[in-house]
Amino acid sequence: xxxxxxxxxxxxxxxxxxxxxxxxxxxxxxxxxxxxxxxxxxxxxxxxxxxxxxxxxxxxxxxxxxxxxxxxxxxxxxxxxxxxxxxxxxxxxxxxxxxxxxxxxxxxxxxxxxxxx
Amino acid sequence: xxxxxxxxxxxxxxxxxxxxxxxxxxxxxxxxxxxxxxxxxxxxxxxxxxxxxxxxxxxxxxxxxxxxxxxxxxxxxxxxxxxxxxxxxxxxxxxxxxxxxxxxxxxxxxxxxxxxxxxxxxxxxxxxxxxxxxxxxxxxxxxxxxxxxxxxxxxxxxxxxxxxxxxxxxxxxxxxxxxxxxxxxxxxxxxxxxxxxxxxxxxxxxxxxxxxxxxxxxxxxxxxxxxxxxxxxxxxxxxxxxxxxxxxxxxxxxxxxxxxxxxxxxxxxxxxxxxxxxxxxxxxxxxxxxxxxxxxxxxxxxxxxxxxxxxxxxxxxxxxxxxxxxxxxxxxxxxxxxxxxxxxxxxxxxxxxxxxxxxxxxxxxxxxxxxxxxxxxxxxxxxxxxxxxxxxxxxxxxxxxxxxxxxxxxxxxxxxxxxxxxxxxxxxxxxxxxxxxxxxxxxxxxxxxxxxxxxxxxxxxxxxxxxx
Numbered sequence: 001x002x003x004x005x006x007x008x009x010x011x012x013x014x015x016x017x018x019x020x021x022x023x024x025x026x027x028x029x030x031x032x033x034x035x036x037x038x039x040x041x042x043x044x045x046x047x048x049x050x051x052x053x054x055x056x057x058x059x060x061x062x063x064x065x066x067x068x069x070x071x072x073x074x075x076x077x078x079x080x081x082x083x084x085x086x087x088x089x090x091x092x093x094x095x096x097x098x099x100x101x102x103x104x105x106x107x108x109x110x111x112x113x114x115x116x117x
Numbered sequence: 118x119x120x121x122x123x124x125x126x127x128x129x130x131x132x133x134x135x136x137x138x139x140x141x142x143x144x145x146x147x148x149x150x151x152x153x154x155x156x157x158x159x160x161x162x163x164x165x166x167x168x169x170x171x172x173x174x175x176x177x178x179x180x181x182x183x184x185x186x187x188x189x190x191x192x193x194x195x196x197x198x199x200x201x202x203x204x205x206x207x208x209x210x211x212x213x214x215x216x217x218x219x220x221x222x223x224x225x226x227x228x229x230x231x232x233x234x235x236x237x238x239x240x241x242x243x244x245x246x247x248x249x250x251x252x253x254x255x256x257x258x259x260x261x262x263x264x265x266x267x268x269x270x271x272x273x274x275x276x277x278x279x280x281x282x283x284x285x286x287x288x289x290x291x292x293x294x295x296x297x298x299x300x301x302x303x304x305x306x307x308x309x310x311x312x313x314x315x316x317x318x319x320x321x322x323x324x325x326x327x328x329x330x331x332x333x334x335x336x337x338x339x340x341x342x343x344x345x346x347x348x349x350x351x352x353x354x355x356x357x358x359x360x361x362x363x364x365x366x367x368x369x370x371x372x373x374x375x376x377x378x379x380x381x382x383x384x385x386x387x388x389x390x391x392x393x394x395x396x397x398x399x400x401x402x403x404x405x406x407x408x409x410x411x412x413x414x415x416x417x418x419x420x421x422x423x424x425x426x427x428x429x430x431x432x433x434x435x436x437x438x439x440x441x442x443x444x445x446x447x448x449x450x451x452x453x454x455x456x457x458x459x460x461x462x463x464x465x466x467x468x469x470x471x472x473x474x475x476x477x478x479x480x481x482x483x484x485x486x487x488x489x490x491x492x493x494x495x496x497x498x499x500x501x502x503x504x505x506x507x508x509x510x511x512x513x514x515x516x517x518x519x520x521x522x523x524x525x526x527x528x529x530x531x532x533x534x535x536x537x538x539x540x541x542x543x544x545x546x547x548x549x550x551x552x553x554x555x556x557x558x559x560x561x562x563x564x565x566x567x568x569x570x571x572x573x574x575x576x577x578x579x580x581x582x583x584x585x
Contacts, residue, residue, distance in 0.1 A: 031371060031467050032378040053381065061494065061503035062535075081504050082492070083537045083579040106535070106579050 028056045036073035044078035060086075066104045080104035137162045141190075142262040150321045151255070157316050157324075163255045169245030171263040174217055175200055176226040176237045184223070184239065189263075189270035199236075202275035205283060205305075206236040208264060212288025212313065213253050217241020221402055225285075228409040229444075240264065246289070254316040257289050261296025268301050280305040280332065287402050288350065289313045291326050291336075298330025299323065306447055307331040311339045311351035311401035318352050328357050328457075335359045335446040337404060338366035340397035350398040355457035359449060361442040363404060363415075363464045365423035371466030372396035383467075400464075407470045408443025413527065414471025415442035416561060417460025419453070426461035429521055432476055433563040463523040472523035474560035477507055479518045479536065482553035483573045486513040489540030493522075494579075495557065499529035504537060512538060512550060531557050531566045536580040549573040555582050 027041050028034055033055055034045040040056035047054035054074045059081045060066040066086040067077045076098065080086045088102025138144040145163050147153075152160030163169075174184035177199040185198040200206075207229065209222045217239045226237035245256035264284065271277035283306040284294040291309035298304050309326050317325040328334045334357035341362070342349030349367065364370060372379075372392070379396065382389030391399060408415045416439035420431035440449035440460055464470040477493050488511050492504035502525060508518040536552040551573030557566040569585035 028378075029371075029374060029466075031383075032374050033381060055378070055383070058503055062496075062501055081494075082539060082577050083504075083535075106581070108579055108581065 030056050030058060032056050034074075037075070037079075038073060045074045046078050047074055047076065049076070060084075060104045062104050062106060064104055065101050067098060067101060070098045072098060074098075077101050135160075135162060137165075139166055139259070141266055142166060142259060145255075145258055147255075150324050154320070156318065156320045159251045161252050161255045163257075163259045164245055164248075164252070166259055166263060169242050169256050169259050169263075171245070171260050172217060172241040173267060174223075174239040174241060176223060176230075176239065177201065178230050178234050181227050181230050182223075187238075189267040192270055192274055195271075195274070201234075201236060202271070202277050204234055204236050205281050206238060206271075206277075207283045207285060208238045208240055210240040210242075210260070210264075210284070210286040210290030210293055211246065212286075212290045213246055213250060215246060215287070216243035218243075221399075221406070225402065225406045225409070228406055232409060232444075240290070240293075242293075250315065254289060254292075254313065257293040258296050260290075261293035262300060264293065264297040265300035268297070268304070279303045282306075283308070284331070285310065285405070286326075287311065288398065292317055292324075295324075295326035295330050298326075304331040306333045306335070307357075308405070308446070309334070309336040309352075309357060310405055311337060311341075311398055312356070314341070314350055314352045315344050318354060325352075326356060333358055333447055333450045336361065337401045337442060338362045339364075339369055339401040339404070340367070340395070342367040342397075350395060351401070355459055357457075359417070359440055359446055359453065359458050359460060361415075361417045361440075361446075361460045361462065362423060363400075363442065363462050365461070367397070369397045369400040369466075370464065372400065403468065404464060404470055405443045407468060408441065408445065411469065411471035412441060412445050413561065414469075414473065415462060415464070416440070416474070417442045417462050418474075418560070419458060420461045421459070423461050427521070429476060429519065431461065432474070432521060433558060433560045438561065465523075465525065469525075472525065473527050474521060474523050475528075476519065476521050476556075476558040476560070477505075478554075478556045479507055479552050480554040481512060481514050481516055481518070481550055482570075483514045483548070483550040485546070485548040485550075486511060487540055487544065487548050487550065488512070489538055489576065491518060491552075492537040492539070493555065494535045494537075495524060495528045495531055496533045496535070497528035497531040499527045502526060502528060504535075514550070515553075530564075531559070532584070534568050534582050536570065536574075536582060537577065538574075539576045544576075547575060549575055551580055552582060554585075 028039050037045040042058050044057050044059050045054045046057035060078045065077045066080045067075045068086050084104040086102040087105045088100050094100035136146040147160040173187050175187050179199045187194045187198045222239040242260045246253050279301050285308045286294045287310040291312035294307040312326050336357040340349045340351035341353035379393045380389040418431045420426040490509040491507045493507050494504045495502045505522040507520040534555050538550050552570050555568045568582035570582040574580045
């Protein structure tokens, strides 16, 4: 009962999508489907697992999990926001499979701690 | 063209003034104001109760996953069920084309069981909702009468007080609450989740949901743009004791996605298709559902208009706090006695929708002025936020920039802030800018936090400011 309607709507949606200008390829909003982080307004194309679809998301804030830059442009953990660095020990397998996760840190914090000692 | 057809239909139905009577529920006429007016040109009589087949699906803490079907026609079904006459009863009603076994209704019940022990009754009238709109908008009168009958049976059978009844209706279902409230005096609360606009906006109070229908009526408006030509399905006029207009009430964030992204939703194709058809309209129950678990994440700021709320005209909350949109709105019952109270807030673009509002003022320091943007991140006892953009344009030292932000988590008491500036082009003079002073004002209680910084930083370098 539901499926013909869904199909019809999908067809309409596709037809409309290719005629519209806004945010189909570039400058995508959070939650829109993406293939590369370059497409996203907020700079991260995120997917939950290797099988799930990727959608634009916010970059990681301080103390959140993150990945460093990766060739594929799709991340299981988003890269950090500006001014933060993703502290991570890189491994060969992790680099290939894009599963080297770290924590976003403020580089200034390290200096601050060192100064105190 | 539309006017012509409306007129033609009015003439066709010129025999208005018919009436149908059903036992238990009484008579329904299609006289003015039920039909034959500018707002309701087509006259339709409601279908019979058996054809609409209103079903009451009971969920309780004992059976959160599988409903027990109860009916007031055979009151012993209520005895056999897990219905507890000492607990509050919340009815949830769907709207046009929808059905009572749709996930959002039972999910809302499950959310309630996380915070309270109630009788949660989902009302299914799908047989009466899947028909032309003009017919469905009259069928809800029977649905409302059925609920009224149900409450009356509870009252006579268990001495159950109508003040313990809370009716939650989405779209057309909200107006069923109006019909119920007119029949049963002293209903505790009616929540209208984006009450339907066509056939109800501008009609007399006896046709639609109104603040006179219950002791407390709260409304969430999420799709109140005019139906013609913007396809807004929700009523725009204020009709309750408290009327919440999240994001201005007309266009919801997260509903402007491109069609493929909208339909291929995280919650599945069916949920995505629903959003593709009526995203703004359906947001109302999503906000309500989230408000059950985030009591302070949906504060409504009393304000004359949304554009005043977007500048800082209505910040922070008044003395006594802001009313909470959604589940906990009843805490503000009786506080606003003036005619209608419009409340504004912003929400997120995907679940979780809860947001906390802060006012940020940044005073810059440094020597050179550059073009670029300022970002601020808040750190507090409740955690830290992502960076929010405060200003974009020409950054001048000693200038103060003020902006309101809605952050994703409750920061609690703010302990420090981080400042970052950036311009997107390479500047060989390597300018430095800093924040001399940042004040953060919490919207909920109006607390002001002051932070000072002495140094300046290059672009894309975080500067930490501490209290002063």
